[in-house]
Amino acid sequence: MNIHEYQAKQIFKKYDIPTPKGIMVESVKDAVIAAQELGGPIWVVKAQIHAGGRGLGGGVKLAKTIDEVEELANEILGMTLVTHQTGPEGKLVQKLYIEDGADIQSEYYLSVVLDRKLEMPIIMASTEGGMNIEDVAENSPEKIVIVPVDPSIGFQAFHGRELAFGLGLTDKDEQRNMISFASKLVKLYMDNDAEMIEINPLVKTGKGEFIALDGKMGFDNSALGRHPEIAAMRDLTEEDPDEVEAAKYGLSYVALDGEIGCMVNGAGLAMGTMDTINHMGGTPANFLDVGGSANAETVAKGFEIILKNPNVKAIFVNIFGGIVRCDRIANGIIEATKITDVNVPVIVRLDGTNAPEAAEILKNANIANLIVGDDLGDGAAKAVAAAKGN
Amino acid sequence: MSILVNKDTKVIVQGFTGKEGSFHAEQCLAYGTQIVGGVTPNKGGQVHLNKPVFNTVSEAVKATDATVSMIFVPPAFVGDAVMEAAEAGIELAVIITEGAPVKDMQMAKAYATKHGMMTIGPNCPGVITAEECKIGIMPGMIFKKGKVGLISKSGTLTYEGANQVCNEGFGITTAVGIGGDPIIGLSYKQILPMFEADPETECIVMIGEIGGDLEIQAAKLIKEQITKPVVAFIAGQTAPKGKTMGHAGAIVSGTAGTAKEKMDALEAAGVKVVVSPAEIGKAVKEVLSK
Known part of the structure; x- marks a missing residue:
């Protein structure tokens, strides 16, 4: 789960991590009040969306007067911001963060993320602040400092020294400031089951202090249960409404831009089904994993979500029943055709536990539009043909 | 021969008396797995599925000589359960539970490694040696005895692959579902050499997916050490960037x-x-x- 910059900065404050003063607002009027309260002389007006690259997309701008704050708030609030992380459709800006300007001497990059190969968190830092870190990694990997932190010992001073020297800090006060900053950041990461914390840019002021000018945080969904205060920061308006709706029923759904709706059990088989459709010349309209506890209700819900997409020309139900019993899926399909108007061909391949019973149930139900697939390949081929109107 | 488990493997179940633990332990027993007992705190001394229940893993190991534990405890307690098994001298923990916090798995896996305990999973279907021993939640009937070893991150693709292999008349030696979480126990790198060394396995099927680089490490190892033929499928060729596809690690x-x-x-x-x-x-x- 990701949170907004303004929320990340609330957490920074709790950990005594320096960050400029700021106020989150949802209207132009409140933006002006916030600017007055902060006092200036410089303000930054920042779009709050769950994506990086906001500055380059025109969502972060500097104001030198209150009038300019008003003007910029008017411009940015309600705009659809497109960045390299939002996809071409962009994201609607519904919240702004009005922040004090900072005294910037130099900019750095600092993050804590899980390294899957090392199986522990790493601190990643660079002198190339404000840049896209993937580009830095690609073009000048020598400018990235990586310090792994074994969770069984936690952050130690030597981690901080590796970081400070790696960044070329020679002033002893600056080194101390960096070590203390990183130590608090790692503690925040560990305490809250974060998945990643990224500060880009981290700025060094004229006084040699480090300030988090930006803040991006993501958390391990599996651990949210023990962090209710973080779970409460979830902003559902930032998420795809169909994905949120699907999750309520234990379905894992991701919309794609093709024509064949897919309903599959298991994430791997769901991806494999999409790949098979693609390989046979069709295009998948979605990823949908009905999970291990699929029943008639969840299958019906799956149909409803898939059919909301007007591009869907056929649906391929591909189930290999292990825990999931095929007869239950078959009943779900029948249920779905009763409560939703299924007006496209449905290709059904059911294999594994109770498959013969399921075949019998479907046969007796006599549903128009229903085509049986003998195996994965056969089902996918029939779905591709059906979507093409054959 | 086979790898990891066989008809003589003695297994205990952590989370034995819970709904999932009971259901699947019963299925495993029906398959022929030697489940010798289970652990549920405060239910020690009871009998469940005709097997003894213990309060702690250490008691269970002392009383039964079990070497493998199948773990079904709820996600928040998985880390603890794995470390308890490691401390008690279990040699292999098969973690079925889905949704264990990543931080807990980092700690638990590091601790298990320190104690020389292997882990499989979490969030996986488990391991099965065809017609001998099933430790997990896979439908046993599709795994016929044969000569193909199978390793997969995905549960249902394990079934799909095994079913096709059996339909072609070859059968399976052992199939291992390693799970698709960001931190997992045994992976291709450890399991491929086991199949290479197993005289009954003549061919290896490896099923991977997007995210991480375990398959890349596997490719390097195959080039250097594996002489048996390997067939591979990688799921997610059509997956969009930056989106988690069901498994937490598939991104x-x-x-x-x-x-x-x-x-x-x-x-x-x-x-x-x-x-x-x-x-x-x-x-x-x-x-x-x-």
């Missing part, structure tokens, strides 16, 4: 972890890579008839 971040990168690496290592899981059975037939 393409930036340009890393794509299906194409993994398929190319495996192909370069001499692996027969198929573009659709529907072709796994045929590919096994092809490499075995060479």
Whole structure:
């Protein structure tokens, strides 16, 4: 789960991590009040969306007067911001963060993320602040400092020294400031089951202090249960409404831009089904994993979500029943055709536990539009043909 | 022969008396697995599914000589359960539970490694040696005894692959579902050499997916150490970037972890890579008839 910059900065404050003063607002009027309260002389007006690259997309701008704050708030609030992380459709800006300007001497990059190969968190830092870190990694990997932190010992001073020297800090006060900053950041990461914390840019002021000018945080969904205060920061308006709706029923759904709706059990088989459709010349309209506890209700819900997409020309139900019993899926399909108007061909391949019973149930139900697939390949081929109107 | 588990393997179940634990332990017993007892705190002394229940893993191990534990405890307690098993001298923990916090698994896996305990999972279907021992939640009836070893991150693709292999008439030695979480126990790198050393396994099916680089590490290892033919499928060629596809670890971040990168690496290592899981059975037939 990701949170907004303004929320990340609330957490920074709790950990005594320096960050400029700021106020989150949802209207132009409140933006002006916030600017007055902060006092200036410089303000930054920042779009709050769950994506990086906001500055380059025109969502972060500097104001030198209150009038300019008003003007910029008017411009940015309600705009659809497109960045390299939002996809071409962009994201609607519904919240702004009005922040004090900072005294910037130099900019750095600092993050804590899980390294899957090392199986522990790493601190990643660079002198190339404000840049896209993937580009830095690609073009000048020598400018990235990586310090792994074994969770069984936690952050130690030597981690901080590796970081400070790696960044070329020679002033002893600056080194101390960096070590203390990183130590608090790692503690925040560990305490809250974060998945990643990224500060880009981290700025060094004229006084040699480090300030988090930006803040991006993501958390391990599996651990949210023990962090209710973080779970409460979830902003559902930032998420795809169909994905949120699907999750309520234990379905894992991701919309794609093709024509064949897919309903599959298991994430791997769901991806494999999409790949098979693609390989046979069709295009998948979605990823949908009905999970291990699929029943008639969840299958019906799956149909409803898939059919909301007007591009869907056929649906391929591909189930290999292990825990999931095929007869239950078959009943779900029948249920779905009763409560939703299924007006496209449905290709059904059911294999594994109770498959013969399921075949019998479907046969007796006599549903128009229903085509049986003998195996994965056969089902996918029939779905591709059906979507093409054959 | 087989790898990891066989008809003589003694198994205990952590989370034995819970709904999931009970259901699957019963299925495993019916398959022939030697489940010798289970652990549920405060239920020690009871009898469940005709097997003794213990309060702690250490008591269970002392009383039964079990070497493997099948773990069904709820997600928040998985880390604790794995460390308890390691401390008690269990040799292999098979973690079925889905949704264990990543931080807990980091700690638990590091601790298990320190104690010399292997782990499989979490969030996996488990391990099965065909017609001998099933430790997990897979439908036992599709695994016929044979000569193909199978390793997969995905549960249902394990079933799909095994079913095709059996339909082609070859059968399975052992199938291991390693799970698709960001931190997992045994992976391709450890399991491939076990199949290489197993005289009954003549061919290996490896099923991977987008995210991380375990398949890339596997490709390197196959090139250097594996002489038996390998058939591979990587799920997620059509998955969009930056989106988690069901499994927490199945995500393409930036340009890393794509299906194409993994398929190319495996192909370069001499692996027969198929573009659709529907072709796994045929590919096994092809490499075995060479």
